[in-house]
Amino acid sequence: MNPVAAAELRTLVLRAQDGEVEAFERLVDLTQGRLFRTAFMLLGDRQDAEDTVQESLLLAWRRLHMLEKPDAFGGWLTRICVRRATDLGRQRARRATDVTATEDLEKLPYAAGAAPAAYGTAASGTTGATAYGTSPEHTAIVDAQLGALTRVLGSIDPDLRACWVLREIDGLTYDEIARTLAITEPTVRGRLARARSLIIRRMDEWR
Amino acid sequence: MPIDPDTDAEITDEATEKRYRELVDTVVRQWNDLEAAGDRSVQLSAEVLTGLKDAVRADARHGPQVEMPPTDAGPWTTSELALRTLVRHAVDAVPDALSLRTSFDYADGEGRTRGRPDRITCRISASTRTPNLPALGEAVRTAVATACQDELALAAPAIDVHIEDLHER
Amino acid sequence: MSADETADQTTDRTAAGTPDTSAEVPSQVPAEPTLQPTTSDRLVGVVTAVPGVSGIEPGIATTVGAIDARLRRSPDRYARYGLVVDADTGTATVEVALDGTRPVREVVADVQRAVAAAVAEVGVLDEPLRVHVRVQSVTTPGITHG
Numbered sequence: 001m002n003p004v005a006a007a008e009l010r011t012l013v014l015r016a017q018d019g020e021v022e023a024f025e026r027l028v029d030l031t032q033g034r035l036f037r038t039a040f041m042l043l044g045d046r047q048d049a050e051d052t053v054q055e056s057l058l059l060a061w062r063r064l065h066m067l068e069k070p071d072a073f074g075g076w077l078t079r080i081c082v083r084r085a086t087d088l089g090r091q092r093a094r095r096a097t098d099v100t101a102t103e104d105l106e107k108l109p110y111a112a113g114a115a116p117a118a119y120g121t122a123a124s125g126t127t128g129a130t131a132y133g134t135s136p137e138h139t140a141i142v143d144a145q146l147g148a149l150t151r152v153l154g155s156i157d158p159d160l161r162a163c164w165v166l167r168e169i170d171g172l173t174y175d176e177i178a179r180t181l182a183i184t185e186p187t188v189r190g191r192l193a194r195a196r197s198l199i200i201r202r203m204d205e206w207r
Numbered sequence: 208m209p210i211d212p213d214t215d216a217e218i219t220d221e222a223t224e225k226r227y228r229e230l231v232d233t234v235v236r237q238w239n240d241l242e243a244a245g246d247r248s249v250q251l252s253a254e255v256l257t258g259l260k261d262a263v264r265a266d267a268r269h270g271p272q273v274e275m276p277p278t279d280a281g282p283w284t285t286s287e288l289a290l291r292t293l294v295r296h297a298v299d300a301v302p303d304a305l306s307l308r309t310s311f312d313y314a315d316g317e318g319r320t321r322g323r324p325d326r327i328t329c330r331i332s333a334s335t336r337t338p339n340l341p342a343l344g345e346a347v348r349t350a351v352a353t354a355c356q357d358e359l360a361l362a363a364p365a366i367d368v369h370i371e372d373l374h375e376r
Numbered sequence: 377m378s379a380d381e382t383a384d385q386t387t388d389r390t391a392a393g394t395p396d397t398s399a400e401v402p403s404q405v406p407a408e409p410t411l412q413p414t415t416s417d418r419l420v421g422v423v424t425a426v427p428g429v430s431g432i433e434p435g436i437a438t439t440v441g442a443i444d445a446r447l448r449r450s451p452d453r454y455a456r457y458g459l460v461v462d463a464d465t466g467t468a469t470v471e472v473a474l475d476g477t478r479p480v481r482e483v484v485a486d487v488q489r490a491v492a493a494a495v496a497e498v499g500v501l502d503e504p505l506r507v508h509v510r511v512q513s514v515t516t517p518g519i520t521h522g
Contacts, residue, residue, distance in 0.1 A: 007374060011332060014307040018295060019268065019288045025260050033242045033250045050255045061263050146234050168231050200227050269435065269512055278481055280488035285480070285511040286435075292514045293480070358480045 006071070013070035016061075024064070028057055031074070034170070035081045041165040042085040044154050052088060056081040078170070079180045082162060089158050152202045156195060163188055164195035273313065273321045276360045284320055285359070287311065294327060297354035301346050303334035305374055326365040327351060332372035344368040419459055422494045423470055428483035432458030433473035433512040461491075463500045468492075471510045484509045 001009070009030070015023035032053060039049035039056075060077050067076055153161050162181060166172045167188075174192075178185045241249045251259070270287030277283065291309050298306035307330040314322030329347060337343050348366045355361040424431055434457035461468040468491055474483055488507040495505045 004375065007372065011305065011307060011372065011374065014330070015295070018306070018308045019270075019291050020295060021264050021267065024263055028256070028259060028263075032256065036250055037238060037242075050251055053251055054255055054259045057259055058262055058266070062266060062268075065268065143234075143237065145230055146237070149230060149234055169235060196227070200223055203227065203230065204223070267513060272435075272510055275481075278485035278488060280485045280492070281507045281509070283481075283484045283488075283509040283511065286513065289474075289480075289511050289514045296476070360481050 010070045013073045017064050039085045041169050044150050052085045056084050152199050156198050160191050160195040163191040271321050274323050297350045301350050303337045304347050305332040324364045328367045330369045330371050332374045333370045334376040335373050422490045426486045428478035430473045430475040434458040435471045438471050466503050468507045471512050473513045476514050
């Protein structure tokens with residue numbers, strides 16, 4: 001982040017901690033896009049991603065007074081969001097293990113054992129639609145590469161997926177990923193390596 | 208399969224590596240482009256954003272109630288949130304000053320109500336074009352003292368001003 | 377506008393600024409004056425009509441009072457969220473949000489006078505009501521006076 005943007009962020013965080021709602025609304029505007037991308041890549045479902053981001057930002061507002069270093073706001077917020085997304089992903093995975101019918105499995109995004117095609121179905125809520133949906137409020141984007149990537153992401157272990165998304169999509173350092181996920185740096189490297197290998201292999205399989 | 212010492216990943220052939228990199232870079236770039244263009248498909252929907260902001264407003268942390276000098280019609284108190292808002296407005300109204308965060312020291316109060324503020328600490332940012340920082344600090348002090356008197360009939364709490372940041376105006 | 381005139385408006389405005397439908401105004405003062413909800417709804421209108429008040433903003437004090445009054449069903453104790461009047465002790469608590477257009481202390485004093493005058497009309501008290509105002513929030517970006 002450039003120094004001017006960092007200074008603006010710090011000012012907004014302090015004023016939001018001081019109780020200024022407008023400052024926090026500006027923080028929401030500045031961060032919601034990035035958080036949505038992370039949550040969407042982790043969960044593969046638009047509505048789940050929106051719920052996660054909304055809950056994360058509300059929790060951040062309620063706990064903002066506990067943040068001692070305003071400069072740490074970005075990483076702190078990412079941790080909240082990733083943990084909520086991970087929890088939600090695990091809840092869905094547990095539900096998926098209770099599902100026996102194949103067609104139900106296919107409806108669950110990123111569910112354990114779900115067929116890759118389930119991603120596109122669940123994300124839009126309509127059979128065969130893309131992740132971005134075709135409802136009037138959204139631009140109808142058909143992106144084959146994003147669709148393929150998210151199908152592959154949906155097929156790998158959530159812990160590997162989390163490391164991969166934070167590194168490749170969010171551009172975090174190994175150290176930042178380790179702190180976000182509360183794991184060690186060697187564990188980050190190992191999971192990242194396995195994720196990359198799996199993704200490369202499965203992209204090849206589905207080409 | 209050989210291992211890359213930097214990433215611990217298997218080293219695949221160059222073509223595969225290139226395809227993988229292109230895929231990831233393309234996805235990130237397309238998403239960035241959509242976001243920069245304000246495309247709603249890569250952000251929270253307007254309804255969710257509005258709902259979130261409404262919930263934030265409803266969840267304002269008022270803080271404790273603070274005793275104020277009574278009016279000629281009766282006693283009153285104000286929330287710490289309202290106090291901070293008043294100070295923030297007073298500081299922001301001073302040219303070249305931007306309020307960051309305000310804290311209060313209070314006299315002893317009754318029960319959960321704090322006594323009157325006897326010290327106000329203002330953390331502020333100064334514009335980079337401020338010609339005289341001490342004079343700015345003094346202007347902020349005067350503005351806050353005036354607001355306390357005019358708004359609250361609160362006479363002369365001690366006011367500390369800390370200029371802890373600079374901003375471009 | 378006087379407290380008498382504003383009392384007849386009987387509008388109920390929350391801190392969110394959403395007007396509610398007005399209550400019926402009784403045509404006579406009852407033989408045994410008590411703080412009935414329909415009469416006491418006037419008090420909310422009296423408060424929100426004071427220039428500088430953006431609405432009633434309930435806090436802990438009046439929420440606890442409101443719950444207590446419903447349980448006790450006392451005719452001389454009226455409570456709703458944001459406003460508690462206790463004729464037994466001769467006190468009232470009002471929790472408000474202000475809009476920053478006038479000095480806070482002036483708005484507070486006007487609220488106190490308006491509520492005391494409205495309760496005095498009902499004739500429940502022998503002594504003037506002691507009105508405690510709790511300012512919950514002050515909104516608007518620049519404060520302008522006058």
